[in-house]
Amino acid sequence: MRLRLDAGDITQLYVDAIVNAAKKSLLGGGGVDGAIHRAAGPELLEECKTLGGCETGEAKITKGYDLPAKHVIHTVGPVWHGGDENEAELLASCYMNSLQLAEQQGLRSIAFPCISTGVYGYPKQQAAAIAVSVCKMFTSNAQSLKEIIFSCYDDESLAIYRQLLTDS
Template identity: 60%
Template sequence: MRYRLVLGDITRLKVDAIVNAANRTLLGGGGVDGAIHRAAGPELRETCRRLGGCETGDAKMTPGFALPAAHVIHTVGPVWKGGGRDEEGLLASCYRNCLRLALENGLRSVAFPSISTGAYGFPVEKACRIALNEVAAFVDVHADAFDEIVFCCFSASDRDVYRVLMQELGLAFDQA
């Protein structure tokens, strides 16, 4: 199993699943969510409409349609309200539930954006630490389940935070 750190557009990654940092309707929005819906095509919205939304911290899966990724795992991250509303626990749950869905469906490679750090305002370093700890803990338990976990950052500053924390946590990774 390898970790990869990428600066770029998650909609261009050829992996078994990309994770969509979605809103509760799953019908598209801004940021990563809007980009994924535009790249996947109108079938994604129609499929998401039938899912009936998603609760914060949970995850649901759809086909990738026109994306290079075969699947999209949609998760709803928490809006940062200062840390007193279980935002950290809800964000951790996003990562666990995405990986659980990937495992249950035999997916070997998953790419994550930086969930909740855009419009939802979660502090990047705090969110990154949660992401890395949750993914590493899940992978430790399910060591043979995945070939690759990708952390795809839209900004160089986010990528730099991931790089520093991955090194600090002793996670070996490839960088692209």
């Protein structure tokens, strides 16, 4: 199992699945969510309409359509409220449920954005620590997954993930 970093646009990655930091409706939005919907094309929205939304911490899968990725795994991250409303557990669930869904589908590679660190306000250092911890824990039981990519859109996030991956 390989954990690696990517600096750039998650919508350009050739992987089995990219993870979408989605809104509960799964009908698109801003940030990563909007970029994925734009890059995938209108068919993604049509499939998402059939899924009935998604609760915080859960994950659902669709086809990738016009993306280089074969699939999109949609997960809803928590909004940061100071850390006293189960945000850490919910964020960990986003990663774990996405990884488990990828395994159930027999996928070999998955790329994660920095879930909840944009408009949802989750502190980047804390969110990255959860992401790396959950993914490392998952690697010991992974069957099909061979590569987990942390796709960082900004230099600050990239530096945080680089340090976390180097320290472990």
